[in-house]
Amino acid sequence: MVDVARGTAALIAGVSATVAFVVLRTLVALGGHEPLPADVWWHDLMVSLTSDVWVVIAWVPAIVGGTIGMIVIGAALIAWLVWRKRRWDAATLAIAMVAVVAIGATMAAVIGRTRPEDSLAESVATSFPSGHTAVATTVTIILALTFRRWYVWAIGAVWVVTMMWSRTYLHAHWLSDVVAGLLEGIAVACFVWVCVEAVRARRASRTLPSPTSDDTIESTVHP
Secondary structure (H helix, E strand, O other): OOOHHHHHHHHHHHHHHHHHHHHHHHHHHHOOOOOOHHHHHHHHHHHHOOOHHHHHHHHHHHHHOOHHHHHHHHHHHHHHHHHOOOHHHHHHHHHHHHHHHHHHHHHHHHHOOOOOOOOOOOOOOOOOOOHHHHHHHHHHHHHHHHHOOHHHHHHHHHHHHHHHHHHHHOOOOOHHHHHHHHHHHHHHHHHHHHHHHHHHHHHHHHHOOOOOHHHHHHHHHOO
16 A cells, blocks of 8 residues: 555655755856855865875775665665565665666766866766765665665665765765755655555555455445
């Protein structure tokens, strides 16, 4: 049965994140894709706190949440869900991960925002939105909506914030880039989850046994 309250909340969150993303994208476009004042402030703060030890630490989530890392982790999570006979949830996660990468990569290539000049990681002009952050957020929300446990939300939130910090600490993204990635991840995860759950509920309703004619007659005679 569809959880109407959760579905409504997810839909509202998805729409809100989409609107916020559009507003942020507009601000960046109006600024000529140059860093916003908040971007400059945060970047200067990260530069002032840079140290060899923390750079190594920042590379951990960057590598784990990179293309290869997320392919391995995503495949493992999907296989685990299938093994637990949660095929619909596995499909939801797979669709969401593919969608967020396809949408994010396309937007980043079209927008072509330049990364900070002192980037310690990637240097290609595909800074907005942050793909690492978008994927981390998408996986977190799908798992949280699936299992409905507070600790899944908590661990996921820590992971997403860590990823956002990592990408800006390595000067690979501006602050607005990782915020955009966060919003993209929320929107994609929520919309995909709502759509798959709707299809799932519709399929379930079709497989429910329909009352026989004898049952109908009996219920009419003996209400």
